[in-house]
Amino acid sequence: MGKLFIIGTPIGNLKDISLRAIETLKESDIIFVEDKRVTIKLLNNLDIGKKELFTFSEYNANKVLKKAVELVKENNVCSLVSDAGMPVISDPGYQLINKCWQENIEVDIIPGPNAPSAAIAVSGFPGSKYMFQGFLPRGKNKRRVLRKIKDLGILFVFFESPQRLNNTLKEILEIVGDREIFIAREMTKVHQEFFRGKVSEAIIHFSEKNIKGEITVVLSGKEGENEKI
Structure with a gap:
């Protein structure tokens, strides 16, 4: 055996x-x-x-x-x-x-490297509790997920493709609000990029460039609902 x-x-x-x-x-x-x-x-x-x-x-x-x-x-x-x-x-x-x-x-x-835990650590957000989604679903199902996490006071971590990132950020702004967000692109690679700011700022930042690579997103929880789940 x-x-x-x-x-x-x-x-x-x-x-x-x-x-x-x-x-x-x-x-x-x-x-x-x-x-x-x-x-x-x-x-x-x-x-x-x-x-x-x-x-x-x-x-x-x-x-x-x-x-x-x-x-x-x-x-x-x-x-x-x-x-x-x-x-x-x-x-x-x-x-x-x-x-x-x-x-x-x-x-x-x-055990070895893990993109969600690495992104949480470098984001500087409190990460004692978080929800990890993997890749978000498409269409109505994605909007349904965003509505479910809207009132959670914990971090929401997910993967996103370069082609879908800006559309997802716009839906987050519309449904969840203008939260603090951290976006890690190509972590540990030559073209690594970290962004931390408001969702509205992220939309402007990433709409001005041709995005490539693997992306991990950390969305902060609702203020006043710290670690409520």
């Missing part, structure tokens, strides 16, 4: 990986990956060399789950990584982890 390690990988700067993560990747008989191209780049950067990679993504997870569990049972050290950050946190992997628990396969965790 093998053992599955859940390994956090860098969200941008490849130097942010932990020593324990490197050691475990080197020892791994097989690595479950979201995208082989991304993981190969990481392994090459770490001089780990060629490893057996098995694609386990949101698109094929249910189809290959049985085979993936068999591989964990057949190999001593198996690792699960995503393209960036912690697996399962808005990334694939929970099906494999859940099945390992059901099959009494040992699971361990090697």
